[in-house]
Every structure is written in C-alpha cells, then in structure tokens.
Amino acid sequence: MNPTLTRLRRTGGLAALLAGVGVVVALKATGAAPATHPVALPNAAPPPSHTAAPASSSAAGAPAGGAAPTTSAAPSQKTVDGDVSQTPYGPVQVELVMTGSRIVDVRALQLPSDASRSRRLAQIAAPTLRSEVLSVQSAQIDTVSGATYTSQGYAESVQYALDHA
Amino acid sequence: MARHHAVARPSAARSGHWVVRAALLACGIAVCAIWWSNTNAATLRTPGDAATAVGRVAGLVGAYLVLVQLMLLARLPWLERAVGLDRLAGWHRGLGTNVVILLCVHVLLVVIGVGLTDQDTPWSAVWEVLTTYPDIWLAVSGMALFLAVAITSGRALRARLSYEVWYWVHVLAYVGIALTFFHQISAGADFVVDPTARALWITMYCVVAACVLCWRVALPARRWMRHALTVERVVRETPDTVSIWLRGHALRELDAEPGQFFLWRFVTVGHLWTAHPYSLSAPATDRRMRITVKAAGDHSRMLAHLRRGVPVFAEGPFGHFTASARTRRAVLLIAGGSGIGPVRALAERLLAGGGDVELLYRASSWQDVALRTELDRMPGLRVRYLVGRRAELGFDPLDRRGLHKIAPDIAHRDVFVCGPAGMTAAVQGALRELGVPRTQIHTEEFSLR
Numbered sequence: 001m002n003p004t005l006t007r008l009r010r011t012g013g014l015a016a017l018l019a020g021v022g023v024v025v026a027l028k029a030t031g032a033a034p035a036t037h038p039v040a041l042p043n044a045a046p047p048p049s050h051t052a053a054p055a056s057s058s059a060a061g062a063p064a065g066g067a068a069p070t071t072s073a074a075p076s077q078k079t080v081d082g083d084v085s086q087t088p089y090g091p092v093q094v095e096l097v098m099t100g101s102r103i104v105d106v107r108a109l110q111l112p113s114d115a116s117r118s119r120r121l122a123q124i125a126a127p128t129l130r131s132e133v134l135s136v137q138s139a140q141i142d143t144v145s146g147a148t149y150t151s152q153g154y155a156e157s158v159q160y161a162l163d164h165a
Numbered sequence: 166m167a168r169h170h171a172v173a174r175p176s177a178a179r180s181g182h183w184v185v186r187a188a189l190l191a192c193g194i195a196v197c198a199i200w201w202s203n204t205n206a207a208t209l210r211t212p213g214d215a216a217t218a219v220g221r222v223a224g225l226v227g228a229y230l231v232l233v234q235l236m237l238l239a240r241l242p243w244l245e246r247a248v249g250l251d252r253l254a255g256w257h258r259g260l261g262t263n264v265v266i267l268l269c270v271h272v273l274l275v276v277i278g279v280g281l282t283d284q285d286t287p288w289s290a291v292w293e294v295l296t297t298y299p300d301i302w303l304a305v306s307g308m309a310l311f312l313a314v315a316i317t318s319g320r321a322l323r324a325r326l327s328y329e330v331w332y333w334v335h336v337l338a339y340v341g342i343a344l345t346f347f348h349q350i351s352a353g354a355d356f357v358v359d360p361t362a363r364a365l366w367i368t369m370y371c372v373v374a375a376c377v378l379c380w381r382v383a384l385p386a387r388r389w390m391r392h393a394l395t396v397e398r399v400v401r402e403t404p405d406t407v408s409i410w411l412r413g414h415a416l417r418e419l420d421a422e423p424g425q426f427f428l429w430r431f432v433t434v435g436h437l438w439t440a441h442p443y444s445l446s447a448p449a450t451d452r453r454m455r456i457t458v459k460a461a462g463d464h465s466r467m468l469a470h471l472r473r474g475v476p477v478f479a480e481g482p483f484g485h486f487t488a489s490a491r492t493r494r495a496v497l498l499i500a501g502g503s504g505i506g507p508v509r510a511l512a513e514r515l516l517a518g519g520g521d522v523e524l525l526y527r528a529s530s531w532q533d534v535a536l537r538t539e540l541d542r543m544p545g546l547r548v549r550y551l552v553g554r555r556a557e558l559g560f561d562p563l564d565r566r567g568l569h570k571i572a573p574d575i576a577h578r579d580v581f582v583c584g585p586a587g588m589t590a591a592v593q594g595a596l597r598e599l600g601v602p603r604t605q606i607h608t609e610e611f612s613l614r
Contacts, residue, residue, distance in 0.1 A: 014263045018270065021226055024197045025218045029209040088299055118297070120283055128208070142205030145217045146282055148354040 076100060080165045082157030084110065089118040092153030096161045103137055106130045106158065112150055121147045129154045138162070181247030189233060196229045197222060199362045203355045213281030220274030221354065227267040228349055231311075231342055232373045234260060239373075240380045240480060250483040258318070265315035268308060300347040307344030310337045328464060332439045346370060385480050392416060396431070396475040397453070399468070402535035405460040406503065407469045408446060411477055412453055419482060421449045422489070423510035424581075427481030429456070435467055440480065444583075446506035446536070448513055457535060459503035486511065486581065490607045493579045494520035497572055499563065499592055501527040501584025508583050509536050516545045523547040525571065527563060527584065529554050563588065565595040576600040582608035 077099050084093045090112035097105035106129075111122035125147035132141040139159035143151035200222050209218055236244070237257045244253065280290030295301055317326055317334040349366065350356050356363040394413035401407050421427070426444040430437065441464055446457035460466040486507060496515055500508035505526060515522045524546060528534045531552055540548045549571065551562040561567060568575060580601055582592050589608055596606050 010259060010263075013259065014266060017226070017263055017267055018223075021222045021267070021270075022219060024201070024222055025209070025215065028201060028204060028206050028218075029215065031206040089297070124282065132205075142208060143203065143354055143358050145204075145208050145214050145221075145354065146279065148352075148357050152358050 077104070078165075080161040081109070082159070082161035085153035085156040085160075087112055087149035087153045089149055090114045092150055092157055094154060094157040094161065096158065096165065098165055101165070103134060103162075106133045108154075112153075118150075122150055125150050125154075133158055182249075182252060185244065185248050192233075193226060193229060196225050199355050199359070199365070200225055203359050203362065211282070213278050213283075215278075216274045216281055217278030220271050220278055223267050223274060224271035224349075224353070225355070227264055227271055228345065229369075230260060230264040230267065231338075231345075232369065234264060234338075235342070235373055235377055239376045241376060242380075245483060249485055251485075261318055262315055265311050268311060272308060298348065299351040301352065303344045304348035304352075307341040310341035310344070314338045314341070328441075329439050381480075385478055388419075389476070389478050392419070392479075394454075394477040394479055396471050396473055396477060398473060399471050401469065402457060403459075403533055406457060406533075406535045407460075408455055408457045408536075409468060409471060410453060410455050411479075415451060416449050416454060417451045419449070419479075421445060421454070421482040422487040423448045423514040424486040424488070424507045425482035425484040426507070427456075427479040427483070430478035430480075431468075431471060432476040432478065433471065436464070436471075436475075439464065440478070441465075442483070444484070444486075444507035445482075445510050447510050457503065457506035457509070459535075461503070486583065486607060488514045488518055490581075491515065491518070491579050492605055493577060495574065495578040496520065496522045497575060497578045497580045498522065498524040499527070499580065499582045499584070500524065501563075501588040502533075504583030504585070505535055508581065509540065511581060512540075512543060512546055516543065523549070523572065525549050525551055525563070527551045527588065561591070563592050563595065565598050568592075568595055569599060576602075579605045579607065582606070 077097060080096045080098060082094045082096065084091045086092075091110045092112065093108070093110040095107045095109050096103050097107070108122075108126050108130075111126060112118040113122070125144040128144050129141060129151060133139070139155045139162060141151070141155050141158075200218075204218065209215055234257055237253045237260075240250075248256075276287070276290050276294055279285065279293050280287055283290065283293065285293060295305070313334050314337060316322060317331050323331060350363060353366075356366055392413040392415060394411050394416075397410040397412040399407050399409050423445060426442050428440040428442050430440040443456040443458050445454055447455045458465045458468055460469070488511065498508050498512055498515075508524065508526075512522060512524055522545065524540065526534065526540070526548060528550065529552075531550075534550060534552065537550075540546065551567075555561050562571075572578065575596070576599060578601075580596055582589050582596075584592075593606060593608055597603070
C-alpha cells in the first residue's frame with residue numbers, strides 16, 4: 001500500500017480514537033442542562049412518628065461540609081443518624097433531618113480529613129451530594145468526580161439512616 | 166530483519182473481519198456505557214471535572230484496547246479463520262501506538278483534572294495523584310512498561326533493535342497489564358461504586374487471561390507432547406540458506422497445507438525464548454516437515470547450528486497462501502529470496518491439482534538459488550530462473566514489461582507472489598497494471614513485528 005496513505009490512515013485512526021472519547025464526554029455533558037437542582041420544600045401533612053433513633057456515635061468528627069442550613073423546627077421533624085462508613089481516606093457519616101418520610105436536610109457529621117486533598121475534595125463534594133440526596137429523596141445518588149469513595153460512603157450512610165428512620 | 170512469508174488473501178472469502186471489527190466496536194461502546202451510566206451530567210460542569218471525565222473515559226477505553234491487543238494475537242482459531250493472522254498482526258501493529266498514546270492522555274488529563282479541581286500547580290497535582298490514589302505506584306510502573314513496548318516497536322527503533330530484544334520488551338506488556346489492573350479496580354470510580362461493572366470488568370480480564378493461557382500455553386504444550394517434534398537434520402542449500410527437517414508423530418493431524426507457516430520455537434540455548442515464523446518448504450507428511458530459511462538475522466543465522474534431536478514447539482499452521490486460494494487452471498508462481506520455501510511446497514500441491522503451473526524464481530546470483538534440484542525434477546513444473554542483480558541486468562525482469570513477455574496471458578492466471586517486501590509490492594503493482602484482477606493475486610508477507 002502507498003506509504004503516505006498508510007500514514008494517513010494511522011493518524012486518522014488515532015484522531016478518531018481521541019475524538020471518540022471526547023465526543024462521548026461532550027454528549028454526556030450537554031445532557032446536563034435541565035437536570036439536577038436542589039429540590040422541593042417539604043410538603044405538609046407529615047405522618048406523625050417519633051422513632052428518633054440515634055444510631056451510632058454521632059459526635060466524633062468535625063462537621064465539615066457545607067451543609068448547614070438551619071432547619072426550622074417543624075412539629076414532627078426528627079433527625080436520624082447514618083452509620084459511619086469507612087473509606088480509604090477516612091470515615092463518612094451523615095445525619096438526615098426528616099419530616100415524616102421526607103428528607104429535608106442532610107448534615108455531614110464526618111468527612112474524610114486524613115490529607116489536605118481529602119479535606120478539600122470533601123468540601124467540594126459535600127454540598128453536591130447533599131443537594132443530590134434532597135433532590136432524589138433517596139441514597140441513589142451519583143458520585144462526585146474525584147470524590148468517589150466519599151460519595152459512596154455518603155450514600156451508604158444515607159441509606160443506613162433511611163433504613164432506620 | 167525480513168521474514169518473508171506469503172499468506173494469500175482471497176479478499177472475498179475473508180469478509181469475516183467485518184464481523185470482528187463490529188464486535189470490537191460494540192464492546193468499546195459498552196465500555197463507554199459503563200462510564201455513561203455511572204456519571205451524572207451535572208457533575209461535568211467545571212473544567213476540572215471535564216478533564217477528569219475525558220481522562221477516565223480514555224483510561225477505560227485504553228485498558229479495553231490493551232486487552233484487545235492481547236486477544237488479536239492470542240491465536241484464537243476462529244479469529245484466525247475469520248480475519249487471518251497476517252491481518253490480525255497488522256491490526257495489532259496499527260493499534261499499538263494509538264493505545265499507548267490514549268493511555269498517556271488518560272494520565273495527563275487525570276493529573277490536569279486534579280490540578281484544576283484543587284487549583285494546584287502541575288507538580289503538586291502530580292504529587293496529589295501519586296500520594297492519594299490507591300495502587301497508583303503499580304499503575305505508574307505498568308505505564309512505564311507500556312511506554313517501553315511502544316518505543317521499541319516504533320518505526321525509528323524497530324529497525325535497529327534485534328528481534329530478540331524487541332520480543333522480550335514486548336513480553337513485558339503482560340507485566341504492565343497485570344500492574345495496571347489493580348488501580349482500575351481500586352481507584353476507578355466506575356468500579357468502586359458499581360459492583361456490576363466491577364464484576365464485568367474482572368470477568369473481561371479473566372476471559373482474556375484464559376484465552377492466552379489456553380491457546381498460547383496449554384495447547385502448544387499439549388501438541389508438543391502429542392507430536393514430539395524434533396530437529397532431524399539441517400541441510401545447507403546455499404551459502405546463507407539452510408533447510409531444517411523436523412521429525413514427529415501424527416503430523417497429519419496438524420492439517421498443515423503447503424504454503425502455510427508455523428511459529429517455531431527451538432528448545433535450545435539461544436532459541437527457546439523466541440518464536441519465529443517460517444513456512445513449510447515441502448508438503449508435510451505424517452512423520453516429517455521441512456522449513457527452508459535464509460539467514461536474515463541473528464536467529465536465522467544460528468539455525469544452521471541446530472543439533473539433531475533438539476525439541477521444537479510449533480504454533481500453527483497459519484496463513485492463507487494455499488492451493489485453496491486458486492481460482493484458475495493456469496497458475497504463475499513468483500518467488501524471491503526465502504520466498505522459494507512456501508512457493509516450492511505450494512507448487513507441488515498445485516501440480517497435484519492439475520493444470521498449468523509455471524514458476525519464476527528471482528535471485529540475485531546463481532549461488533543464491535536454493536532447492537534447484539527439486540524444482541527441476543518436479544514433474545510438470547515449468548521453472549524460469551531470473552538471476553542477476555538489477556544493476557547488472559540493466560532491467561527488472563519482474564516489471565510490467567518483463568512479466569508480460571514471460572506470460573502474455575497473465576490476466577487469466579492466478580499469481581502467487583512470495584518474496585522480500587519490496588519485490589512483492591513492486592510485482593503487485595505490475596500485475597495490477599497488466600490487468601490481473603485482485604482476486605487472482607495471492608500475496609502478502611507475514612512478520613510478527
């Protein structure tokens with residue numbers, strides 16, 4: 001085969017490969033526009049319940065993370081602690097504030113803090129994770145890139161709290 | 166180091182390669198789908214996130230393609246039948262550099278992504294990655310090995326390194342694959358959060374490992390025990406060409422067609438660790454096979470010193486340069502250099518099928534003409550020796566005019582060409598100019614690197 005043609009095909013192959021990877025991500029990103037936004041205030045009519053179960057040692061870690069909106073004390077509001085989820089970068093634990101079966105706030109009790117990067121990532125990730133939980137009202141949340149283990153631990157802790165609410 | 170082995174390409178017959186291409190593409194898309202399904206579009210808004218995301222996809226696709234590289238040359242019988250080892254080797258070569266570049270993009274973008282997210286300097290971003298990601302040192306070592314493989318296979322170096330050095334650096338790719346696997350599972354976001362994806366990914370690695378172990382280790386070993394192939398004798402054909410007779414049991418079971426080649430590995434000092442492709446130079450019998458090799462590199466030179474009784478591993482047979490590619494009654498065989506080996510074997514088989522068979526043997530001097538007695542004695546074969554360097558002759562006997570003079574009816578013949586790369590390409594061009602249809606030209610070289 002013609003050598004220039006061969007070279008052209010070869011560089012063409014590489015370009016196609018790289019472009020393909022870029023296009024996949026670009027396609028995904030353009031789908032972003034309408035998606036997640038922090039959602040919905042709690043509805044009224046919460047079924048009265050009162051099993052405010054303090055699941056585990058809630059105190060421990062510094063409540064890092066950006067989750068700090070004071071929840072106005074509605075009559076049937078309760079807080080439920082998730083369990084401590086261990087990640088390679090440190091423990092993650094959340095506390096859910098619930099009105100009936102509705103999650104109205106998520107507070108991070110512990111976030112990874114073993115290294116400066118972990119702390120910074122946790123600070124970036126926590127608000128995103130919180131708004132995701134509030135939006136989907138479950139533990140089925142997407143990971144925040146760069147904070148995979150934190151996201152996973154966060155979701156596990158939320159799930160535990162929901163299971164024990 | 167030229168290793169000329171013609172493998173015909175009856176282009177119409179082997180359309181199976183499109184199926185294989187489609188399957189590989191589909192699997193690649195499936196790999197991207199893993200990332201797609203685990204990623205929330207809303208997390209791709211900052212430049213740092215975008216860089217990390219592209220880096221991750223590049224890593225996933227790169228890792229997948231590395232396994233594809235292994236599978237292409239895992240000697241899977243159905244893959245070899247559908248595509249042909251020659252073309253598979255071509256894909257492997259073509260893909261190789263691109264895969265390593267893709268992996269470099271992965272490394273670069275992940276570091277850049279970390280740097281942008283943390284607003285770090287590039288160096289502290291590198292430091293962050295190296296100190297906080299699990300199994301990252303294994304991955305870095307593996308990447309270094311991939312780079313070594315890519316560099317030694319690049320056109321610039323490949324010509325300068327001996328086959329043995331190239332081969333051994335290439336084997337390091339297996340180590341690289343093992344080393345990089347761990348960080349994929351422990352630091353790869355998709356596999357940390359998605360157990361299904363993790364299971365699939367690990368399964369993919371297991372399947373590839375099983376294929377390689379089965380077809381590149383277990384089966385050759387079993388065959389070795391069954392056929393007990395050994396060197397019977399070494400015959401010098403010309404000053405730089407030797408024939409090696411091999412003896413074994415039940416060789417018919419190998420189904421080796423004249424014109425095909427095996428990857429040979431001689432179990433003796435200096436030969437054990439490399440396998441080389443050489444074609445059969447005579448039809449195989451149940452007890453014997455023969456190859457004829459021209460000294461072109463360290464290995465082929467050393468073949469002259471093989472002792473009787475040396476055990477031989479053979480992988481194969483491979484190739485489609487066989488009598489089954491024939492479409493016409495009249496056949497023209499064109500051999501140059503060590504291409505005479507497979508052509509000699511093929512001639513015997515073609516003659517057995519009847520019809521008109523003519524052989525052109527191109528050599529730079531009479532001294533270099535191998536197997537002449539056999540060729541002259543083969544009943545029904547017309548042999549024409551085209552001897553002399555082009556500079557001495559003042560013309561190229563295998564150019565358009567030369568070929569037309571020898572065979573005016575060439576457009577109505579099948580033409581099998583086997584010789585050095587330059588000769589093969591030139592003859593192919595001349596044949597096309599003479600109006601020989603592509604389906605009647607059977608020619609190709611095989612070289613592992």
